[in-house]
């Protein structure tokens with residue numbers, strides 16, 4: 060097997076390279092390239108490991124013909140076009156916890172820097188001014204900290220602030236009252252936070268809902284003398300309104316680690332009294348960088364080498380422990396999905412995936428994703444387990460999952476049913492010896508078959524002589540039969556024949572087969 064090839068395109072702790080190599084990947088570290096250079100290079104890689112500098116745009120993804128996974132050594136993935144990655148079947152993963160303590164500490168550091176004007180006091184002292192009377196600060200003890208976003212980082216900031224004897228109020232629509240009590244914070248609405256906070260700190264992702272959350276209008280609702288810290292994302296604050304607020308004295312101080320446009324080499328905010336900044340250093344500690352580098356390399360290598368999926372943003376998780384158990388099920392699921400997809404001509408408004416027996420003990424999401432991938436592959440060759448659920452949703456396909464823990468005729472079974480104009484049609488399969496996928500039922504007829512390679516599917520009236528006739532036709536056409544699988548509804552009724560053949564079946568042979576007496580349907584299949 061050729062080794063998966065990974066490109067590290069942003070500055071990353073060398074532990075990432077070591078882990079990739081130890082886990083069987085080839086690695087190139089090439090940082091600081093232009094988008095054009097990345098586009099020219101990306102086609103040869105299976106994995107791309109990034110931080111916040113590399114922009115994984117649709118153009119990059121279009122050129123990434125071999126890419127299977129983008130790994131973000133950090134939290135924010137606003138530099139990755141996730142819908143485009145999903146559409147292309149590329150898994151996007153991040154490391155959601157590795158740098159959260161470090162970033163929370165940076166927010167607290169900036170809060171203190173604002174409270175005591177440390178950067179300016181330092182600069183003037185070192186300039187020989189000894190400005191002892193120029194820097195009257197404020198205490199943080201007893202002050203109210205307004206937390207916008209109370210997730211991983213926000214909750215660490217809250218715990219540190221409570222230790223500093225601050226009162227913490229939090230605005231986060233997804234924060235449950237129970238969690239707020241557990242965190243020791245008061246859950247408030249945004250207006251309540253704006254009117255009460257002495258310090259405001261932002262810890263939300265940048266989304267359509269959070270963009271510009273501190274707009275000119277909202278900044279006007281803040282308490283006079285408020286100090287604002289942003290270690291999350293640039294687009295959360297209206298920078299022009301922030302400058303106006305600092306200039307007017309309504310806002311006493313603002314500390315930004317992140318900017319609307321990065322790198323921020325020029326900004327109207329630079330030089331404004333009360334304004335301090337750092338160049339997106341929130342995650343920059345030795346500890347955090349080792350954490351995220353190790354984690355991203357482990358996750359990506361696990362995916363590329365073993366198929367394990369951890370912390371993916373566009374695919375269900377699949378642990379390295381589960382992956383080998385699920386692998387044969389996913390193969391079975393994909394084959395069943397593909398069989399139904401190849402045999403269904405009508406539009407399908409609903410697909411149901413029914414697991415029975417041992418299959419119900421497993422994580423059902425990857426099984427569903429594999430069925431959908433197989434089912435939709437007839438429509439698009441680029442469908443895989445990552446993009447199939449998104450495509451299904453896009454196309455209005457209703458997906459149902461049903462589990463029956465008790466065993467039926469088989470110790471484990473997956474049944475895929477589709478609703479068509481002709482009614483509900485289903486196929487079912489099991490695993491022989493827990494590893495070999497086998498079809499066991501097709502449209503209500505028991506038929507055992509391995510779904511593999513080139514196959515021919517024939518429905519005919521069960522009558523003597525048919526098997527000989529089809530054998531002769533294929534023999535005369537130079538097509539060698541591998542396996543022969545037969546099932547019938549009842550003697551003399553409808554029979555199903557599934558043949559595996561050593562070469563593709565041409566349209567001409569299909570037509571001849573269709574003309575044989577008693578034949579209702581003939582179709583070439585491939586798996």
Ligand SMILES: NC(=O)C1=CN([C@@H]2O[C@H](COP(=O)(O)OP(=O)(O)OC[C@H]3O[C@@H](n4cnc5c(N)ncnc54)[C@H](O)[C@@H]3O)[C@@H](O)[C@H]2O)C=CC1
Nearest residue numbers: 134135208209210211212231233262263264290291341342
């Ligand atoms: N400056 C830096 O170097 C770093 C910045 N970050 C950024 O910090 C941010 C937060 O990271 P985490 O805490 O790990 O994320 P998280 O996902 O754990 O928490 C985000 C919180 O924001 C909340 N939220 C979502 N929409 C909201 C809305 N409309 N209003 C209020 N709250 C809302 C969510 O409910 C969630 O609790 C991310 O944007 C991340 O990119 C993360 C690490 C380093």
Ligand SMILES: O=C(O)C(=O)COP(=O)(O)O
Nearest residue numbers: 110111112133134135342
């Ligand atoms: O993890 C995040 O969201 C960050 O913003 C950290 O960015 P960085 O990896 O330091 O460029």
